[in-house]
Amino acid sequence: MRIKQTKIWGFFSSIRLAIWLLSTIAFFSLIGTFIPQSTIYSSWWFILLLVLFSLNLIVCILNRFALKNRSWGSFVSHLSILIILCGALIGILFGQKDLLKISKGQEVSSFMSRGKKVNLGFSLRLNEFIYNENIDAKERLLVYRNTKAEKGVCDVHNKPLATKESEGFLAEVPINPGIEQDIGNTGYQIKVLRYLPDFVMDTSTKQVLSRSASPNNPALQVELKDSRGGVKTAWLFARFPDIHQEVSADFRIFYHWAPRRPKDFISKVTILKDGKEILSRDIQVNAPLNFAGYNFFQTSYDSQDLSWTGLQVVKDPGVPVIYAGFVLLIVGLVMIFYVGPLFKGDN
Amino acid sequence: MSSLYLNLSFGAYFLAMVFYTASLFFKNKIFPQAARFFIICGILGLSIYIGARWQAALRPPLSNMFESLVVFGWAIAVLLIFIDLKYKTKAINALTALMGLLALGYASLLDKEIVPLLPALKSNWLTLHVLTCFIGYAALTVAFVSSIIILCNKEEHKNLDNISHKIIAFGFLFLTLGIISGSVWANSAWGTYWSWDPKETWSLITWVIYAIYLHARLKRGWKGKKAAWLSVIGFIAMLFTYFGVNYLLAGLHSYAS
Numbered sequence: 001m002r003i004k005q006t007k008i009w010g011f012f013s014s015i016r017l018a019i020w021l022l023s024t025i026a027f028f029s030l031i032g033t034f035i036p037q038s039t040i041y042s043s044w045w046f047i048l049l050l051v052l053f054s055l056n057l058i059v060c061i062l063n064r065f066a067l068k069n070r071s072w073g074s075f076v077s078h079l080s081i082l083i084i085l086c087g088a089l090i091g092i093l094f095g096q097k098d099l100l101k102i103s104k105g106q107e108v109s110s111f112m113s114r115g116k117k118v119n120l121g122f123s124l125r126l127n128e129f130i131y132n133e134n135i136d137a138k139e140r141l142l143v144y145r146n147t148k149a150e151k152g153v154c155d156v157h158n159k160p161l162a163t164k165e166s167e168g169f170l171a172e173v174p175i176n177p178g179i180e181q182d183i184g185n186t187g188y189q190i191k192v193l194r195y196l197p198d199f200v201m202d203t204s205t206k207q208v209l210s211r212s213a214s215p216n217n218p219a220l221q222v223e224l225k226d227s228r229g230g231v232k233t234a235w236l237f238a239r240f241p242d243i244h245q246e247v248s249a250d251f252r253i254f255y256h257w258a259p260r261r262p263k264d265f266i267s268k269v270t271i272l273k274d275g276k277e278i279l280s281r282d283i284q285v286n287a288p289l290n291f292a293g294y295n296f297f298q299t300s301y302d303s304q305d306l307s308w309t310g311l312q313v314v315k316d317p318g319v320p321v322i323y324a325g326f327v328l329l330i331v332g333l334v335m336i337f338y339v340g341p342l343f344k345g346d347n
Numbered sequence: 348m349s350s351l352y353l354n355l356s357f358g359a360y361f362l363a364m365v366f367y368t369a370s371l372f373f374k375n376k377i378f379p380q381a382a383r384f385f386i387i388c389g390i391l392g393l394s395i396y397i398g399a400r401w402q403a404a405l406r407p408p409l410s411n412m413f414e415s416l417v418v419f420g421w422a423i424a425v426l427l428i429f430i431d432l433k434y435k436t437k438a439i440n441a442l443t444a445l446m447g448l449l450a451l452g453y454a455s456l457l458d459k460e461i462v463p464l465l466p467a468l469k470s471n472w473l474t475l476h477v478l479t480c481f482i483g484y485a486a487l488t489v490a491f492v493s494s495i496i497i498l499c500n501k502e503e504h505k506n507l508d509n510i511s512h513k514i515i516a517f518g519f520l521f522l523t524l525g526i527i528s529g530s531v532w533a534n535s536a537w538g539t540y541w542s543w544d545p546k547e548t549w550s551l552i553t554w555v556i557y558a559i560y561l562h563a564r565l566k567r568g569w570k571g572k573k574a575a576w577l578s579v580i581g582f583i584a585m586l587f588t589y590f591g592v593n594y595l596l597a598g599l600h601s602y603a604s
Contacts, residue, residue, distance in 0.1 A: 015566040019559050026555040033545040033596055041543045088541070097538070134463040265466055285466040286536045297538040298466075314538035322540055326527045333523060337516040 004063075012059040021053045050085065057082050073340050077332025084325035091318030099299065102126040103308040107272065111313055120294060120313075122278070127268040129309040131213055131301060133260035141173040141190065141222070141236070142254040143183050170251070180225065183251070187227035190253075194221040197260075199237065208235070213303040218257040265298050267309040283311065348403050350459060353417065356392035357451045359385045360424065364444035371437045379440075383431060386424050386444065393421045393451075404461045409477040410468050412593065416454035418477065422485035423447040430489055434510050442492040472532035480525035484585060486518030487557070491582035494575035503571050511578055512564060519557045526550050545596035549588040556581040 003009055011017065028049070032040035040046055061078050064070060096118050098111035102125075109123035145168035171184030177192045196210040199219035211217075218238040225231050238257035267283040271291055283289045289296040293315055300310030366382035397417060400408040408414040427443045430436070493511045497504050529547070534540040541547060560577040563569040569577070 015562055019563060019567075022555050022559055026552045029543075029548050030552055032543065033548045033592075038543070261463055262466055263463065286470040288535065288538065295538055297536070299537050312538045316538075319534065319540065323531070326531070329523060330520075330527065333520045337520060 009059060012056050013063050014056075015060075018053075018056050018060065021049060021056060025049050025053065054082060054085050057085075071336065071340060073332050073335030073337075075332075076328050077336060080325045080328035080332055082325075083328060084322055087318040087321030087323075087325055089318070090321055091316045095314070095316040095318060097312070097314050097316070100124075100296075100311045100313055101308055102267075102311060104128060106308075121292060122271055122273045124291075124296065124311075125270045125272060126309055127270055127280070129301065129306055130264065130266040130268065131303075131306055132263040132266075134263045135175050135177075136258035136260055137174075138256075138258035139175050139260070140256050141175070141220075142256055143170045143173065143186075143190075144168040144252045144254070145170055146250055146252050175220075186250075188251070189225045191223045191225070192220055193223055193233065195219070196221075199235070213306050215257065215259065218255070220255050222253070224251075224253075265301055265309075267298055267311060269296070348400060348459070348461065350396075350455075352392045352396035352399070353451070353455065356389045356396065356420075357448070357455060359389035359392060360420070360444060360448045360451060363389060363424075364441060364448055367437065367441035367444050371441060379431070379435075379437070382440065382444070383428065386427055386431075389447070390421065390424045390428070393417060393424070397421065400461065406464055406469075407474045407477075408461075409473055410464055411462070413454050413457040413459055415477060415481065415589075416450050416457070418481050419484060420447050420450035420454065422481045423450060423488055426482075426485045426489055430510075430514070434506075436493075436507065436510065438496050439489065439493050439507075439510070442495070443489050446488050446492060467536055470532060470536065472528055472535070476525060476528040476532055479521050479528055483518045483521030483525050484589065486514050486521060487578075487582055487585050490514040490518060490578050494578035494582075497575040498572060498579070508570050508574065511575065515557055515560060515578060515581075519554070519561065522550070522554055522557065526554060546588065546592045549584065549592050553581060553584040553588050556584050 025046075028040055028046060032038040057078060061075065061082065064078070065075055096111075096113040098113050098118075100108055100111055102108050104126055107123045107125045108120075110117055110119045112118070170186060171182075173181050173183060173190055175192055175195075177195065180189045180191045182188070183190055196208070196217075196219045197213055198211040198216040199208070200211045200217070201208050208221075217240075220236045220238075221233060222236060223231060223233045236253055236255035238255045241254050265285055268280070269283055269289065270280045271278045279291075281289050283296055283298050285298045288298070295314045297312040297314065298309070299312040302308060302310075363382045363385035366378050366385065370378035370382060397408055400414070409418060423443060424447050427440060427447065430443065431440050490511050493507050493514065497507050497511065500507075526547075529550070530540045533542065533547075556577065560569075560574060560581060563577065564574050
């Protein structure tokens, strides 16, 4: 008996089975989206469904290709799905992947992938991790005449109780670091020197620093210049408007903070081989580093501790196969829907 | 940034819907002509709005719910003009104009502030990914409208069924392009082309439903009402991919809400 006449071949060649399998795969995928950290997609029975689907697809492709009036579009698009699934399988079997946590100055030359140690054959050193933020347009300085009545100008949630309409309001100054800006027409100028999201002062050294990148205690160092050229610097605290230092006898300045959005995550790295520096590069989101077949992606960081970066290292030989599948899928669909009908006439 | 052109377009969409609806009841040729005029006005207005926002933001305005809804409304109207000129099915026109109006109406309720892009979104793939997705969504919306009319009619409508099929084929192609561009982008940003994130999974579910539609129609002869039901189910899945995932499920795309 030839294989094409067997019952099992007949079973796997049916479109009805394909529809049932697709519906079942879609249904369990749906369930998975409602379970956080779902393991459905890597469970044996979900993979079995995909294997059955692949068998179904293979039999259908073979049957269809044997026909005389075969549709090339249909052939190419179905084959492409199979190629994409193969690419995924190659990735599962031969792909190497790990999240590297690298501290400033640290060198990494290996990683763990599925319980096995992988040697890179070179090492990667983190020189520096840079995290930049966008200043929100709502963030600004509010300047008032120095009347004692303006105490407690912000509530605990940093919402200003005093506004432009309040007594003694002089000017509103946007945050433009490093640029001298006029305070209304008072003749004074103010410049933002430094921003610390989580201000803390080392009591022994009197050194000022940011404990983390989280806005736990946003503080701004400003420089005030009067009309005669006298200069004073001071720290302003968004959450503690009352404990700011005396900047000037004439003013009280309030720092109205607004959440800043991430702008860049940059890992400055150097590749070393046998102790020699080979190249230095910046790794950013959407700009990975590729070296000797390994790709390094900027995927995580810690807002509490900016001294380390999280780089995803990936070597996946399945990716080119997947991409070939993608191209074929598009070509196949265009052939079915648009190129094919041109030759058959409009139906 | 002024919302003048957005509001003008909303008005134009509304008038287009009114005139398309009027053309259902009155034979006068002036009604469909007026409707076409207003829908083109709406498209131009939105194009100006999108262009101005692009210039103000220094990036394509395709990065959050508001901006995507504007593009969605734009894509629906562009498709409507083509459908109208090609098939001249009055009921589809009127209901499609309503869908465009709903997209813009919902957009107008949202925060219009221009915010800087998060690092993950700073990529040339953004434009391709969002445009292909929303052209696909717009087509599937038109197919939904056509399917609803099939389901509401007592007698079989071969013509509407054909239109649905053609638009779903077009929408399916763009949905595929959208998923593929998203996958390639994810791989270039994070090193994984597929992570079963809720948005990805729901787009796949939507894609599978329309794949079933195409196969059931071709191989099992599902036409008319049976096929129309599948198109409606697919549309609901599409809506969940678009809105439900952003509001109900957390994942890679949650920053876009």
